[in-house]
Amino acid sequence: MAIKTDRLEVDQWFDLELVLDGTQDFRWRAWKDGWLSGVLSGHVVHVRQAGVGASLEYRANVDLESVLRSYFRLDDDIAEVHDALSDIDDTMRKLVSRFPYLRVLRQPDPWQATVSYICSATNRIERITKSVENIACELGERRVLSGDVRHTFPTREKVLEAGEENLGELTVGLKSFPKRVLATAERIRAGSLDLEHLAQPEVCYAEARLQLMASPGVAAKVADCIALFALDKPDAFPVDTYVRRELERCYPDAPLGPTEGEALAIWARGTFGARAGYASQLLFLSGYFASKNP
DNA sequence: CGCCAGGGTAGAC
DNA sequence: GTCTACCATGGC
Secondary structure, three states, rough: OOOOEEEEEOOOOOOOOHHHOOOOOOEEEEOOOOOOEEEEEEEEEEEEEEEOOOEEEEEEEEOHHHHHHOOOOOOOOOOHHHHHHHOOOHHHHHHHHHHOOOOEEEOHHHHHHHHHHOOOOOOOHHHHHHHHHHHHHHHOOOOEEEEEEEEEOOOOOHHHHHHHHHHHHHOOEEEEEEHHHHHHHHHHHHHOOHHHHHOOOOHHHHHHHHHOOOOOOOHHHHHHHHHHOOOOOOOOOOOOHHHHHHHHOOOOOOOOOOOHHHHHHHHHHHHHHHHHHHHHHHHHHHHHHHHHHH
């Protein structure tokens, strides 16, 4: 099969390493010769970048240019995002100048994102990655690119067929993950949850969040991650342990309770507005790197 | 041994 | 609505 290789022009504020180190999508890993391997829209894709601001090289068995442009939001006016964030307050201004290369991914498969984030509860990134990859290897379809064997993420029908016991062998962490994933898959099958509909631009963040949170295993944090990274709701504001720590440090006014109430979501929207998702990612990176290199 | 990991749920007030 | 105990498990 012919391999399509191409180069995408990016703006000066694009850093592939940083974007994928933020690990919003758990399916990327290192390949050879500086290539990173991922699975996108049912295809294996290899990407690499010579340096910050350099064009993005990719190869795949099909043309993935439009998929990649959307995924990395290459067509966004990132300078405008930087300006808007910097205008919010001093904390945001500093974070933008520290992490100007950050992007919030636009993942094409909300179902994969939903399963991934359900399995993220009280778990480490390596284990979440392991769970997602196990599910793909066992239940997805095999795909090969240049000797790199990967698997697509399985449809919800495949996951439902697998059943609780099989899923229990594939996931790492809480024993309730399989139950939660299956219950959510069943809600989608029954039509109570329609991820494709929630991804439409006319569905607002608040509505998407409400619908998502009706699923077991999907509370505020998971719902916000799905909404932000896979349903194109840029005003979602995920609060994980790192973001919480940074909020306590930089925003004493933030209403942080033992559990994230509605008050926090309202506060975030008021403070960060349409850029809340970007703000959350900046705070996450700050806290995440602080814990990695103390 | 205690603490922590990109939280969520059930049950109590 | 808000707070608590509990859930699994390996690494430090």
